[in-house]
Amino acid sequence: MRVLLRNPRRELEIAGPVRVHALLDRLAIDRDTVLVIRGDTLVPGDTLLHDSDDVEIRPVISGGAA
Amino acid sequence: MKCRRCRAPVVIEIRRHNAGFCSDCFVRHCQDQVRKAIHDFAMFEEGARVLVAVSGGKDSLALWDVLLDMGYEVDGLYLGLGIEGYSDESVVYVRDFAARRGATLVEIDLPADYGFDIPNGSRAARRVPCSACGLSKRHLFDRAALEGGYDVVATGHNLDDEAAVLFGNVLRWSTEYLGRQQPVLPAANGFPRKVKPLVRLAERETAAYCVLRGIDYQVEECPMAEGNRHLGYKAALNAMEAQSPGTKHAFLFGYFERASKLFAPEVAAEREELHPCSGCGAPTLGEICAFCRLLDRATTP
Numbered sequence: 001m002r003v004l005l006r007n008p009r010r011e012l013e014i015a016g017p018v019r020v021h022a023l024l025d026r027l028a029i030d031r032d033t034v035l036v037i038r039g040d041t042l043v044p045g046d047t048l049l050h051d052s053d054d055v056e057i058r059p060v061i062s063g064g065a066a
Numbered sequence: 067m068k069c070r071r072c073r074a075p076v077v078i079e080i081r082r083h084n085a086g087f088c089s090d091c092f093v094r095h096c097q098d099q100v101r102k103a104i105h106d107f108a109m110f111e112e113g114a115r116v117l118v119a120v121s122g123g124k125d126s127l128a129l130w131d132v133l134l135d136m137g138y139e140v141d142g143l144y145l146g147l148g149i150e151g152y153s154d155e156s157v158v159y160v161r162d163f164a165a166r167r168g169a170t171l172v173e174i175d176l177p178a179d180y181g182f183d184i185p186n187g188s189r190a191a192r193r194v195p196c197s198a199c200g201l202s203k204r205h206l207f208d209r210a211a212l213e214g215g216y217d218v219v220a221t222g223h224n225l226d227d228e229a230a231v232l233f234g235n236v237l238r239w240s241t242e243y244l245g246r247q248q249p250v251l252p253a254a255n256g257f258p259r260k261v262k263p264l265v266r267l268a269e270r271e272t273a274a275y276c277v278l279r280g281i282d283y284q285v286e287e288c289p290m291a292e293g294n295r296h297l298g299y300k301a302a303l304n305a306m307e308a309q310s311p312g313t314k315h316a317f318l319f320g321y322f323e324r325a326s327k328l329f330a331p332e333v334a335a336e337r338e339e340l341h342p343c344s345g346c347g348a349p350t351l352g353e354i355c356a357f358c359r360l361l362d363r364a365t366t367p
Contacts, residue, residue, distance in 0.1 A: 007287050032081065033304060035273055042077040042277055044067060044086060058285055060273040061226070061304075062123060063196075063297035 001049055004056040016053065021045040024057070033061050071095075078274050081311040089278045096275045099266040100132045107249040109261040110218045116140040117216040119207050120163075120171075122156030122284040125222030127163050128272040129264055131281060133220065134167055140220070143210050145203055146175035148183025149290060156284045163281060172214070174206055180361060184290060187364030195290035198360060205348060205357035211258035218259040226269045228262065229314040230299040232321055237299075242336065245329035249322070255340045256349035268314070 003012045003023070014023065020036050020043055036043050037056040049055055067076045069088040076086030080095075087095055103109065110116060116133060120126040120142040133140045144160045147153045157173070164171035177183045182190070188198035211219045228247070235243045253259040264272060276283050291297065306313045342348070343355035350356070 006285050009286070030304060030308060032270060032308060035078075035270065035277060037277060040277075040280075041089070042274055044076050044079050046067065058273065058277075059287075060124070060270045061297070061300055062125070062269065062287060063291040063294050063300065 001051050001053040001055055004054070006056070007059050016051040017048050019045070020047045020049060023049060023055075027057070029057060034059050077278070080268075080271065082268070082307070082315055084311070093275065093278055096128070096267060096271060097132055097135065099271075100129070100263045101136065103249065103263050103266045104261075107261070107265075109220075109250055109263060110138075110259070112138075114138065114217040115215065116218050116220050117172075117207070117211045117214065118142050118220045119203065119222070120144050120160050121222070122159035123222070124273045124276045124281075124283045124285075125224050125227075125264055125269065127159065127222075127281050127283050128275045128279075129220060129222045130163065130169065131167070131279060132275075133263070134169060141170040141172060141214075141216075143172045143174070143207060145206055146173065146177070147199060147202075148175070148177040149185060149288065152284075152286070152288055152290075155286070159282055159284050172210060174210065176202060180365075182361070182364035187360065188290075190366070191360045191363040193360065194294070196294050196296070198364075199290070201356055201360060205355070208256075208258055209346075209348065212256070216258065218261055220261050220263055222264055222272070223262040224264040224267050224269045224272055225314060225318060226300055226303070228265055229303055229318045230296055232318055233299045233303055234295060241329050241332055244326070245331075245333035247321075248326060254337055256342065256347070265318075 001014055001016050003014050005012065021031060024031050031045060035058045037058055038053055067079065067086045069076050069091050070085040071091040072088060074088040077089050078092055079086040116138050118126060118130045118133065118140055120130055130140065130142055142160065142164055144157060146157060160171060184195055184199050188195040191198060207219050232247055235247065249262045249265045251260040303314050339351055340349040343350045343358055344353050345358035346355060348355045348357065
């Protein structure tokens with residue numbers, strides 16, 4: 001499957017099937033700091049992702065407070 | 067996993083609530099949290115004219131959307147910071163949202179209206195960019211709210227933002243800042259009333275709200291913020307939250323309930339000493355306010 005990462009924007013090709021939480025663990029990403037989006041909606045951690053899926057892992061942490 | 071409210075399949079899990087929600091119930095959850103914050107902290111009444119400070123990011127656009135849906139009279143205020151490759155993109159998200167919702171957007175542009183941008187201005191004034199940015203926002207939002215006759219300025223500070231700021235202020239025992247860290251700052255001595263209606267929502271929730279509501283926002287982080295102290299505090303708190311969900315909420319709301327009043331007298335005393343800036347009339351402790359000093363340094367060749 002094609003996985004889009006942000007900040008900086010880049011793409012990875014990951015073999016499926018794999019569950020969302022397993023994908024995040026494999027990429028060493030804290031599950032509470034991102035949303036996982038398939039198509040145009042969110043998917044929870046137990047969702048099985050397939051080779052044909054387009055997935056975005058979107059970070060949610062923003063900074064800049066003085 | 068089933069939705070806590072309706073038993074439909076979930077689209078998001080919130081570990082600190084030990085719950086998952088379907089799309090419709092999650093949107094209602096966010097609205098309920100904002101409604102509860104407004105009520106519990108007596109932020110503003112029905113019929114109030116609200117000015118929301120919008121950046122093009124997830125928090126401020128989510129806040130504007132929720133308040134519009136709740137029926138408040140709420141306009142947006144965008145401040146162009148002149149950050150190349152960032153500000154020109156962020157304003158597009160804000161304008162698109164305002165157009166889609168038929169909402170009123172007020173725009174101020176630092177380079178066009180004040181003659182400096184954040185990267186060059188902060189350098190000239192020898193300030194950290196985030197500090198110059200925060201100072202400019204506070205000053206210009208206050209002024210716009212007072213001149214526009216708004217009852218209250220609402221900002222998109224969320225639970226993570228507030229917990230990180232509290233963490234930093236406690237680490238340094240910055241008592242003057244601790245006294246000001248409230249979900250509501252009342253109007254006084256030239257300051258408009260300021261509120262933070264997202265204080266009960268984590269930033270993962272405001273981001274999810276935007277995705278589920280189809281709100282496009284600027285995902286890319288501000289290039290000036292990279293590596294700043296605030297992000298370090300968030301990372302430390304997130305590590306604790308991962309071990310014990312609910313830690314950030316308990317830290318922040320425990321402070322509001324049990325400790326914030328200890329620091330209030332210092333702020334009240336400081337506010338009594340404020341007088342109008344000789345340059346612009348904004349409240350200040352010195353002769354010239356911090357924004358006028360920044361403006362002077364940033365625009366002096």
